[in-house]
Amino acid sequence: MDFLFNTNVQFFIAAYLVGGIPFGLLLAKKFAGVDVKKSxxxxxxxxxxLRVVKEQNPALAKKLGAITLALDxxxxxxxxxxxxxxxxxxDSTLWGIATLAVIGxxxxxYLGFEGGKGIATGMGVMAFMLPIETAIALVVWVVLAKTIKISSISSLSGVLVLAISSFFIHPQMAHAPVIFICFILFYKHIPNIIRLFNGEEKRV
Incomplete structure (x- = not known):
């Protein structure tokens, strides 16, 4: 068990445990009395x-959605x-921390190893590690969110642009963590991708 006294390992564990805190679930239950896991x-x-709370209180939905986004x-x-x-x-340890926060x-x-789609947490760690690429991705996300208004399309487009731009802006860095994080985000969006192909994905 000596490895638990290693600073890197301690940070990896902390990143996973903190990353796993389900702020959206907690906020929606506390202030709106709804379980987003069941809605x-x-x-x-x-x-x-935003989508679930909006059904009963649009003003509160915007506040809780924004707070959830910020905390995640x-x-x-x-x-x-x-x-x-x-x-x-x-840097290698920082990338490990970033990856484990997204995995968390x-x-x-705390939820039986289930969780969210990872976009906010992913963009958060990417903003720290790759600020220029993340800024470009956020521009793409905002433009598509305002025009298409389908969350999964705008989110995944931003993720894809971030990954591609990282090869041009930082060609010398090891891109494995970036690709792995992006893979997780796309993996968690498989149901959304299926709904997109079936024309069933809802607008926000």
Whole structure:
């Protein structure tokens, strides 16, 4: 058990456990009295919180959706900030932390290893690790969100643009963590992709 005293391992565990906190589920239950796991898409993310709570209180839905988005994005960044500015950990360790924060959100230990789609947490850690690429991805996301108004299309398009742009902006870096995180995000969106092909995906 000596490995548990290793700083890197401790941060990896912390990233997974903090990443797994289901803020959307907790906020919706506390302030709207609804279980987002049993409504809408069943996701614990901001989009489903917005969609489910909107049915009974549109104003509250926007607030809870925004707070969920912010908290889901920040929970990965929080661990990365401590790892970087207090412990001065290596880039490879930071990428491990980023990846495990996303895994924690998507496969939460508090929800029987189920979870959200990972977009907010993924974009949060990417904003810390690859700020330029993330800025480009967010522009794509905003444009598509305003025009197409289908969350899965705008989100996955942003993820794809981020991954591709990273090869041009940082050609020398190891891209395995970026590709792996993007793979997780696409994997969690398989039901959405199927609904898109069937013309059943709902607008937000």
């Amino acid at each position: 809408g898409s069943g996701s614990i993310g901001a989009t489903n919180v 994005a920040f929970k990965g960044i929080f661990i990365l900030l401590i790892a970087t500015f207090i412990f001065n950990l290596s 959100h998507c496969f939460s230990p």
